[in-house]
Amino acid sequence: METLPSGEMCEGFGMSADKSRKSMALFQESDGDPRERFADALCAYGAAGDAACGNAPGFAARKAAAAVAFAEFAELPQDTVDALYFAGILHAVGGIGAVPASPAERWESPPRGVRICAQIPGLPSETADLVRWQLESWDGTGYPDQLRWDSIPLAAQLLLLAETVLRAQDAEEALERVNAESGRSIAPAAARLYADWLRDGGTIRDATPPVRALDASALANAIKDDHPMLLAIAQAIR
Amino acid sequence: MISASRLHEILEGVGARSVVDPCMGVPTHLNYLKRHGLAVHGSESSEWLVRVGEGIVVNDSVALLDRDIVDIVEMLPGHVYALDAFKAWEGAFFSEEQCLYLSVWRENVRNLRSDAQTGLAVLALWRVFCYWMQKAQAPDEMQDVSPSELAWHYLRQTTQWIAANARQNTVRRADALETIDACEADALLLALPSRTAHDRLDPRFSMWEAWWQSNPYFSSEPIDYARSIANLLGRAATYPAIVLATDEKREAEMASLLRAVRPSVEVFAPSANDIYLVAK
Numbered sequence: 001m002e003t004l005p006s007g008e009m010c011e012g013f014g015m016s017a018d019k020s021r022k023s024m025a026l027f028q029e030s031d032g033d034p035r036e037r038f039a040d041a042l043c044a045y046g047a048a049g050d051a052a053c054g055n056a057p058g059f060a061a062r063k064a065a066a067a068v069a070f071a072e073f074a075e076l077p078q079d080t081v082d083a084l085y086f087a088g089i090l091h092a093v094g095g096i097g098a099v100p101a102s103p104a105e106r107w108e109s110p111p112r113g114v115r116i117c118a119q120i121p122g123l124p125s126e127t128a129d130l131v132r133w134q135l136e137s138w139d140g141t142g143y144p145d146q147l148r149w150d151s152i153p154l155a156a157q158l159l160l161l162a163e164t165v166l167r168a169q170d171a172e173e174a175l176e177r178v179n180a181e182s183g184r185s186i187a188p189a190a191a192r193l194y195a196d197w198l199r200d201g202g203t204i205r206d207a208t209p210p211v212r213a214l215d216a217s218a219l220a221n222a223i224k225d226d227h228p229m230l231l232a233i234a235q236a237i238r
Numbered sequence: 239m240i241s242a243s244r245l246h247e248i249l250e251g252v253g254a255r256s257v258v259d260p261c262m263g264v265p266t267h268l269n270y271l272k273r274h275g276l277a278v279h280g281s282e283s284s285e286w287l288v289r290v291g292e293g294i295v296v297n298d299s300v301a302l303l304d305r306d307i308v309d310i311v312e313m314l315p316g317h318v319y320a321l322d323a324f325k326a327w328e329g330a331f332f333s334e335e336q337c338l339y340l341s342v343w344r345e346n347v348r349n350l351r352s353d354a355q356t357g358l359a360v361l362a363l364w365r366v367f368c369y370w371m372q373k374a375q376a377p378d379e380m381q382d383v384s385p386s387e388l389a390w391h392y393l394r395q396t397t398q399w400i401a402a403n404a405r406q407n408t409v410r411r412a413d414a415l416e417t418i419d420a421c422e423a424d425a426l427l428l429a430l431p432s433r434t435a436h437d438r439l440d441p442r443f444s445m446w447e448a449w450w451q452s453n454p455y456f457s458s459e460p461i462d463y464a465r466s467i468a469n470l471l472g473r474a475a476t477y478p479a480i481v482l483a484t485d486e487k488r489e490a491e492m493a494s495l496l497r498a499v500r501p502s503v504e505v506f507a508p509s510a511n512d513i514y515l516v517a518k
Contacts, residue, residue: 139368141392146270183381
């Protein structure tokens, strides 16, 4: 798998690797569970991805919260829900330092996001693939893999559902969009789930990062080893 | 299911710049690899899948323009159509209107000027066909879209996948052994039927071949790739690398077969349904 040099990641924040190294202290010196600071850092990193891709501020957090709300309604396993949260947060990091200018370049964002997520220490193992498949369409016309039908994991389908809902101006338009895309980009079962969720009074609330899902020992080792990915992420919480 | 982007990562890892997939299915993964610079070669026994390959694998630049789409979607003036070609499907799978469109589209696609356009059209109309089949299963959860609107949507969209990579890319209608012998590449990709939906006897694949053959009664037996996998591997000696895509259920069996021809097998198993055995 391609490894992104830390320099490339740091350039996304307009900083040098040396300068970012100092911010490692933020993880090393924090009191309590370093995963909490790290989760905040991931949220900031996700926000940087949104900014790079031209999304509205806070979009990643809303996408994560919406996907989690749908996943909990669908009664997905807790591990998957947690992985889905971080996939929502990190959905646009593939755009950092490589802002897509054409459709062909846009198709490269998910695989690039996967390469970044694969290097983030302690992330749930499912997260990277959810980032990979978040824009796959039920009818096989999505990207990057043009997966179709049940080949697309339900959790990834829920990320696309969240994206579709959040791109709408209001709840009425969101339902219209979801219905129009049912059988095309959105799985009919996911469209039905959304309608049921609405009927059940579903609302999207702010979601708290599921810190429990981050691997504490992997993070501790990464901090100890001066992991280059941490250098880039640390800068996001300056 | 094959994750083309993951496959690309694996092929990069073994230094492969060209690949042969002798049981390619719907070759969207080969399209991805082509767009990322690899020379790709595929084959299939179903003719419609080979046509799709001509549209999105071999084709470097031929698109479907709006005037071409009109010639596919609408009845051509002065042309005499056999409008009852798919009447056998009426009521069972499709409405009378849908069967008429299937007849018209079939003839119009046959009259397209190039293999590349034909392939693009077959892929786009396959998606219309799948939409209709899906809607028959979930009538209340999908909107009614007119056949011509749906066809326009997919025909226009399919053109976006066309790309050149300055390599020679090929597809052929042939059995897997013949393809393995005929092609040269850095890597051989074998995806078991569970990865291409053939072994599930998904009726959509054989029905679309029936559409292409203009014979609604056409049916095909799934090829038992798994039984012949040892033969395929035995003929792959000239390939520097072999990538065998499998699943958890068959991983042990497939790894054993692969180790019989290549001592070093690396297992890459991101999930139960997405396992790759890589041998050099």
